[in-house]
Amino acid sequence: MLTVAPHLLRPWFTPERPGPLVYEHVTRTGHGTVWVDRWPDPRVVVAEVSGNLSVRGDPARVGPEALARFSGFVDAPPEWLPVLRASDPGVAAWDRVIAVLPDSAPTPPPHPGVRLLTPDDVPALASLSADSSWIAKTWGDVEGMLAAGVARGVVVDGRIAAIALPFYVGGTYEDIGVVTEPGHRRKGLSTACAGAVIADIRARGHVPTWCTSPDNLASRGVAAKLGFAHVRDDVLYALRTPIPKPG
Template identity: 55%
Template sequence: MDVVPAKDTAGCAARFAPERPGGAMIAAHVAQAGVGRFRVDRLDAPQVVLAELPGNAALRGDPACLPPDALDGCAGFVAAPAEFLPVLRAADPGVAAWDRLVFELPADVGVPGSDAVLLGAADAPAIAAFEADGAWIHETWGSPAALAASGLARGVFVDGRLVSIAATFYLGTRYEELGVVTDSAHRRRGHSSAAAAALIADIRARGRVPVWSTSPDNASSLAVAHRLGFRPSGTGVLYALRVPIPVSS
């Protein structure tokens, strides 16, 4: 497949319109954040578009036009219409569906004040040193340094140590989807809610709508979303391609 030049990414993102919360925002993030890439079956009038981020991908178009080797080496969570399932199974017979719940924060829902700090470039080492099971928080930015430099993350520090991070996991034009991680030794102390509340204020100040997605079995994530006032707005599915579906703790 051909890699689309950076100057043409907006046209590819338009193939995924309208922008919706959840995995469909992968394409918007590629276009807005400048991370990842778009690939197409042909540059002139493409029939199928693949948006790729580290560990995440999305597909739109005609599955029959996807080259047989297009997904070689691709591993992660794929957002795609159900008609792409046969080609995903051809690439990985063990591909599995990961159900998602999607939430939106209504404009009239207030969030508590928070002293979570805006993370910057100097905080890249602290993000990189976060415990391994929280490394996914910077996955869609490509690196801890890229997330730190984005200006789209808030953090809670305890005794000089970064213990909770809320970050824009997907950056869209209308929505920003939050991702939140908290160090295992500091959970159930309100740090996730504090970091997320500060980020929500930032998102609203940017004129976008805060959204949240998680799996039905992730009780901790669901509890934070509920605590902050998020309301259900839909469901979705991601296909786990060559990776296991995460087990919620």
């Protein structure tokens, strides 16, 4: 497959909708790649950032060998499942719940312990656990996340306790990701950090969204506290990748 300039493929991912905004994030942040089966006149388009993929087009136009380079969580119409399964017989469906913060939901007040994380916080994030490290993936790495100036967090005794950020940035929506380190859970830090990110997203004129799995009761609880409203159920396909267990 061939790489092309992301902005050339916008019609394939229009209209933008809440959920995994992989293409929009690649286009707007420069992190990630867009692939096509041929150029010009592509028949298949794959947007990818750090193991998160959105696939569009005609699955009959690409064989499983063309997908061998990819692994991760795939946003694709259901007709893509046979070719994904041909590429990885163990591909599994990961059910997702998509929610949007209504305009009527209040912006949470600032929390005194939450602040913008900066490149000076690299040492504090050196202790980030393996279970939480995914939070920086769509920004390249921890350094990229901090350089972007999008992460809000709580630092306790020089170590990161919780982080929230826009995991995907679109033109209308921004999807929030949040993690709290094991020793700091059940203290309201996820809610506080996500509340600060909601304020940032709204200040940019965008709409906050929230994606999680039906069995992730902690994540769903935070979303409910913040006022997110369910808009649809969806699915991602785990391609050569294990489905995470709820934290």
